[in-house]
Structure formats: C-alpha cells, structure tokens
Amino acid sequence: MKERNILAGFHTEDEAKQAENALRQAGFTTIQIDKIGQFPGDGLEQITTPLSGDFPGVGVLTLAGDFPSGPDARILAAANPDASGLSDRGDDNLTRTVLLTAVVAEERGDEAIAIIRSHSGLI
CATH class of the missing domain: 3.30.70.120 (Alpha-Beta Plaits)
Incomplete structure (x- = not known):
C-alpha cells in the first residue's frame, strides 16, 4: 500500500x-x-535581569533558545536579526x-x- x-x-x-x-x-x-x-530549547525558565549579567547570551534572552553545543551557537544566534527584538518578521510560516x-x-x-x-x- x-x-x-x-x-x-x-x-x-x-x-x-x-x-x-x-x-x-x-x-x-x-x-x-x-x-x-528555529532554535533548540525553551529558553530561560526564570525571570532574569539583563543588567545583572546572569544569563548565557542574547540568543537565550530574546530567541527563547538553549544552546547545549556551546558558546559558538549562542554567538551565531545573537547575530540573527530576530535577536534584537526590532526585526519585522512578516513571514507567516515562522509563527507556525x-x-x-x-x-x-x-x-x-x-x-x-x-x-x-x-x-x-x-x-
């Protein structure tokens, strides 16, 4: 069949x-x-203040990602325009x-x- x-x-x-x-x-x-x-994981589980510096990277804060492979993946994700919070994501597919x-x-x-x-x- x-x-x-x-x-x-x-x-x-x-x-x-x-x-x-x-x-x-x-x-x-x-x-x-x-x-x-788009990124692995669920991001931070607790409320974090960026001023304290107690977070692994911008990608974790703004992209809700966990990057177990190390800092290189976090740095690359932080370079994504979505990490700034100012990008205009008009593509409907990414919200699904x-x-x-x-x-x-x-x-x-x-x-x-x-x-x-x-x-x-x-x-």
Whole structure:
C-alpha cells in the first residue's frame, strides 16, 4: 500500500489538536503533534535581569533558545536579526510552531489535506 506523508504547521496546539481529532474521526490513525522552533530549547525558565549579567547570551534572552553545543551557537544566534527584538518578521510560516505529521494511504491523501486545511493548517 502506498502512503503519503503530510506535514502541516499550526499557530497553536489547540488548532493542531482539533485537526488531529477530525483526522481520527475520519479513520486516520498515524498522527503526531510536536512543537518546533528555529532554535533548540525553551529558553530561560526564570525571570532574569539583563543588567545583572546572569544569563548565557542574547540568543537565550530574546530567541527563547538553549544552546547545549556551546558558546559558538549562542554567538551565531545573537547575530540573527530576530535577536534584537526590532526585526519585522512578516513571514507567516515562522509563527507556525506546532507541527502535525500524518501518514495516510495515498488514495486518501487529498481528504486528509482538506481536513487539515479546514482547521487552519498550512501544508
């Protein structure tokens, strides 16, 4: 049996869960939801004052990233225009941080895509 892999981005986890429920009601079973981002990790877990200097780098403060590979990755991330907080991020794709992945039978692929799109998913 041929299968189709579908990757869809959502703005919120609630949107993705609604799409997942609709897919399951339609008989699809292989579905997964994950949080994704431009940088690894969840950033700082506590409130930090930059004046104290008690933080690993600008990328951690403004990009909500953890950089376990060391300071080189933090420095490179801090050079990203998003780190300043002043960049104009007009690209809709970067705000879709929830990924729904579905593996469906090839002949039902269009049906699954229609369900996902009806719940604001971007294929």
